[in-house]
Amino acid sequence: MKTISRILILSAFILFLSTSSNASNLITAPIVNGDALECGGDAKEYEATIQLVRVKVKDESPAKEKGDEPAFTNPVMYAQIKKQATTRQLYAEKLAEEGVVKKDEADAINDEMHRLLEDSFQAANSYKSNQADFLQGAWSDMESADQKDEARRGATGLSDETFKAVGDALTSIPEDFNIHSKLKRFIAARKKMFETGEGFDWSTGEALAFGSLVKDGFDVRLSGQDCGRGTFSQRHAKMYDQTDGHIYQPLQNVSHDQARFEVHDSPLSEFAVVGYEYGYSLAEPKCLTLWEAQFGDFVNGAQTIIDQFISSGETKWMRMSGLVMLLPHGYEGQGPEHSSCHPERFLDLSAEDNWQVVNATTPANYFHALRRQMVRSFRKPLIMLTPKSLLRHKMCVSPASMMTGDSTFHRILWDDAELDGKLNKPKDIKRVVLCTGKVYYDLFQAREEEKIKDVVILRLEQLYPFAKNALADELKKYPKADVVWCQEEPENTGYWHFVDRRIEESLTLAKHKAGRPSYVGRIAAASPATGSASKHKAEQESLINDALIVKKKK
DSSP states (O other), rough: OOHHHHHHHHHHHHHSSOOOGGGGGGTTOOOOOOTTTHHHHHHHHHHTSOOEEEEOOOOOGGGSTTTTOOOGGGGHHHHHHSSSSHHHHHHHHHHTTTTTTTTHHHHHHHHHHHHHHOOOOHHHTTOOOGGGSSSSGTTTTTOOOOOTTTSSSOOOOOOHHHHHHHHHHHHHHOOOOOOOHHHHHHHHHHHHHHHTTBBHHHHHHHHHHHHHHHHHTTTTEETTEEEEEEEEOOOSSSOTTEEEEEETOGGGGGGGTTTOEEEEEOOOOOHHHHHHHOOOOOOOOTTTEEEEOOGGGGGGGGGHHHHIITHHHHHOOOOOOEEEEEEEEOOOOOOTTTTTTOOOHHHHOOOTTOEEEEEOOHHHHHHEEEEEEEEHOOOOOEEEEOOOOGGGGGOOBBBGGGEEETTTOOOOOHHHHTTOOOOOOOGOOOEEEETTTTHHHHHHHHHEEETOOEEEEEESSEEEEEEEHHHHHHTTTOTTEEEEEEEETTTTTTTTTHHHHHHHHHHHHOOOOOSOOOEEEEEOOOSSOOOOOOHHHHHHHHHHHHTTTOOOOO
16 A cells, blocks of 8 residues: 555656656556656556556667767756666665665676677677578468469369358358348348359458358458448448347358457557557468458558558568458549559559559459468468449459369459450450459440450459569460550559559560550549549540540540
8 A cells, every 4th residue: 555655646746747748647547757666566566457657758868869969959958867867776776775785786787787788789790580480389380482483372262062161151140130121132142142153242252251261270350440341331241130239240150160250340540450450460370360441542541550561571570471451442433532542652662572462353353362361371461452333343243163163363364255255366456455453344344335346455463473474475365466554543643653664574575566555544643533523434434435446426
């Protein structure tokens, strides 16, 4: 009690002062002087029952910046600091007065600690890092990525048994659960997909990936604002009883021995949540850790975490991470704050095989991209641009056959019309339009309406690492065609400045006559998108027509 009284008296006094600890007044937390070491220990026990802030106001260390002199900007305070004894000196004097230790003994302890620190500092100069040192403990089953294996797909297709087990879990709701009427239709639609093996939409492909992973023994952890429901009401990983509000999660009921499936509706604080999830991914290599932005535009709130940790953590500290960032992206007339996750920023940071940047256009390819995060023997962050309008687009569906058996992820996707035999023969194709993301479907539909047969559209599903050899093989098929890159984003954003030279390199490998690609898209702009719906529509029609060489009607 004497110790607690001492803390309370000191706290009450300090709370009236104007100090750096004033922020703690917001939560009425007691404050302890950092120089009172034993009070700090007592405070730790006290902290278990009452919120407490421990404050140590101390001088800047000149070692922080060798050219810095704190007296330049705060001479009075630092003159006073120089007169004060250090915390160690104060505590040594206290112990000497109490007869616990003699002054020369305290000095000897101090000298020994300095010697140990100096020896460690000198040893650091000759230390050579070894990546194997970091592949221990939970990471002992991992290995460094083989950069010679360009595709690195992994065995991501499902067995019939797993496909059925996950399907049953996703379409079975307890009889006593009072489900929302709209979700009854949602479940019925999924049931039809699993029965027919056709028409799998985006959210079902995702759920199939999650369910198969927990069945295989991998944890799945998803966080983000409203991620349980999904920003666009597409996911419904958590369902709420309409009578008493209790929650049912289908993916927690795949099998009796499954791994954990967690969904956390987190605050809209990108910096904090992304930082936490990155740290979680470092500690749990066998957990598919995902963070979903409410809109991709909001990822800029986590830019510090992206720059300092996610993009460069493996290079700087040899620490792998399998974190997945789901970033809703696409130009649909929703204005400058709800259109772009700024993919150019991620591509600008892409180097040394540091992560993967993917803009998948089919549920099946999304499914495989998620599963390969876990089934491969190494970990890389995945920057996944996800759709909005494609979530319910009638063309954006996949058959079960594209997610089972030997099916796998494709870095480049074909033209669906070419598969159906609706286009001219490859030697008669006049133009190859390369693109990524939602714009493929806009181009496809416009070409159908205009009955154009001499233009082929190829999708780059994975932008980094860039599949230059695979693209060269595709371009060889169209020897007489010119090549253009089409994007919805303004020219100074999006992908153009990243893919331009890389496509040129693929054309060179293919010995193609085109030489270099041409650009088709919005002009450079300071804002990522217009706020005018009519202007958006006009811009979109113009870039689609330019890409397909559609003549304007008089």
